[in-house]
Amino acid sequence: MTRSHALAACSAALTLTLACGGSQTTSGDPDKGRQAFVDLRCNSCHEVAGESLPAPSVTPAVGLGGRSLLPPSADRLKADILLPSSHFAVGYPREQIMRGDVSRMPDYSKQLSDEQVANLVAFLKSRYERGMPSATR
Numbered sequence: 510m511t512r513s514h515a516l517a518a519c520s521a522a523l524t525l526t527l528a529c530g531g532s533q534t535t536s537g538d539p540d541k542g543r544q545a546f547v548d549l550r551c552n553s554c555h556e557v558a559g560e561s562l563p564a565p566s567v568t569p570a571v572g573l574g575g576r577s578l579l580p581p582s583a584d585r586l587k588a589d590i591l592l593p594s595s596h597f598a599v600g601y602p603r604e605q606i607m608r609g610d611v612s613r614m615p616d617y618s619k620q621l622s623d624e625q626v627a628n629l630v631a632f633l634k635s636r637y638e639r640g641m642p643s644a645t646r
């Protein structure tokens with residue numbers, strides 16, 4: 510990113526923050542979340558139901574989104590991103606998703622802004638729907 514692009518992005522973000530009333534972090538923007546998901550390379554380990562993002566380089570990838578009898582809440586998704594070892598994805602062999610007692614997912618808590626987290630959560634939340642899971646895994 511060039512300096513002027515970075516500046517433009519910052520001032521756009523600032524305008525948006527001001528327009529949205531300051532430090533509101535609860536309602537994110539799913540489109541920005543999708544972009545952040547790719548920019549942060551979340552898609553290198555995850556595929557997302559209904560999205561044709563660049564393919565994961567880890568196989569089998571941990572799938573996100575899709576139909577679930579109990580879709581994750583926004584708080585759960587937030588915890589999954591900020592504290593990966595607070596909860597483990599269901600239905601995968603332990604050695605695929607854990608290293609020892611901790612998640613193989615990197616800790617993003619230090620590098621994400623509240624806004625990025627809210628956007629990622631909004632994006633992922635929009636990809637889940639309640640219903641009988643289809644046998645895609």
Ligand code: HEC
Pocket residue numbers: 546549550551552553554555567571572573586589590593594596597598599605606607612613614615617629633
């Ligand atoms: C190096 C691989 C890797 C990267 C990169 C990665 N993850 Fe993960 N992620 C995992 C693994 C492995 C799991 C399953 C273990 C767990 O639940 O902690 C997981 C679990 C999750 C879950 C919970 C899934 C469930 O069914 O409970 C969410 C949500 C998630 N990741 C989001 C993200 C987001 C958002 C990013 C980018 C900011 C990201 N991940 C980047 C490997 C990764």
